[in-house]
Amino acid sequence: MKIKNYKELAKIAGCGVGTISRYFSGGSISDDMRERISAILQQNDFLFKKNQEQINVTLLIFDKTSKWTCQIIQFLANKLANENTVVNIVLVNEDKNLFDLKLQTLQQQWNMKIIIFTSYYEDVSNLLKKYENNANILVFGQQNNKFQALYFNFEKIMYQLVTSTALQAKAILYLSLGTEWKTLYRGYFKASNDLNLMTNYLVLTGDDYETDLTLLTNTIIDKHIETVICVDEESYFLVKSIKKIDLKIINVIFDPNLVTNYLISNQAIKINFNWIIEQVMTFLSSRIISNEQQEIPIEIIV
Known part of the structure; x- marks a missing residue:
């Protein structure tokens, strides 16, 4: 069956158009309804989906995230908001059960990409073990050969x-x-x-x-x-x-410069933020970031 728009999809799912909109934007709906909509989309040809390039991305942040990482997150969120992308920010901690619950819920949402900011949390690999080789997850902050990653060496x-x-x-x-x-x-x-x-x-x-x-x-x-x-x-x-x-x-604290699109550390370390955005957009467009492109290049300007 070909479904042309939100209204037709809502009628088949037995819900309102607002529920369909929240499904695609990552909003709050019941688990049962989310599963029902997902099943309908898997079994039918949703034409509206093909005409819409809007992407949902969730920035998953640990509660111990450093200040400079938060600055990068803020800068990244502002940039992505101008790229026809719906940005959600979700806070997590080291509780494995809670982490699993949130990540599984996010994965059920349509066209959802997830960027996990690891910051100081060194044991993130243990939390992510069951999600290894998932093309919809990007690890930001640590090198990880089981995921696409962007990291500072x-x-x-x-x-x-x-x-x-x-x-x-x-x-x-x-x-x-x-x-x-x-x-x-x-x-x-x-x-x-x-x-x-x-x-x-x-x-x-x-x-x-x-x-x-x-x-x-x-x-x-x-x-x-x-x-x-x-x-x-x-x-x-x-x-x-x-x-x-x-x-x-x-x-060694990076400070995003909204004018120049560079991260600068006390006039000592310079990072081209546009390069980071390019790699993130590669990930969001369902293309693979090569291993050679995962280490974020820096320039020393002391």
Whole structure:
């Protein structure tokens, strides 16, 4: 049977046109009705579907998502809204049952693409095991050979950043305030070792501001630090608060620029956001992002 429009589909499904509209836009309808509409679409030729290129995409975000990831999500959502795409944002946590429930519900919706932002959550592969090789899921933030993915190679980013910085300064401090970012530290350590630089590594607790400030100040003075690389926002503001010490501060925090379409980290790391959009649109158009196109390229501008 050929179904020409929402009205005909609603009549067959035994519901209102509004319910059909919510089905396609990812809105709220009962599970029974969603299953009924899906079954009708699978068994019939829905002509309206062929004439409409609108895509539904859900951005699945973990509750521990970092601030810079949230900025990327906001920028991405704004961009996609102008691409004839309905954007839904769903918050999840590490509860496996809740995660499964939400992901299964999303998969039942018509023409739904799902982008999962992993951020700091390193065990996302365990949550996604049953969904492996699903062409409608894109993992953003971590390399994963079982899914299409877009990710930053933070080890390489830090390696290139230290290598470039070392052309101007030899005493470089890696500073963190409670953030254990192993890939960034590996890049820092490897670059320092390859360049025969002294490794200066300081992780502060964040429990007491005055204690952290004193320890940081003494470290900078005692080790004659010329450049501080901050891996989180808290450490960046802490080192900025030190007065009368001449040093360069670099933060590995990306800040989307809505005018230039670039992500820029304190004039140190530059990422072409249009490149990310191009890969996302490849995914949304049901084409495969090649392995060579999954690592997000960066430019060091120190």
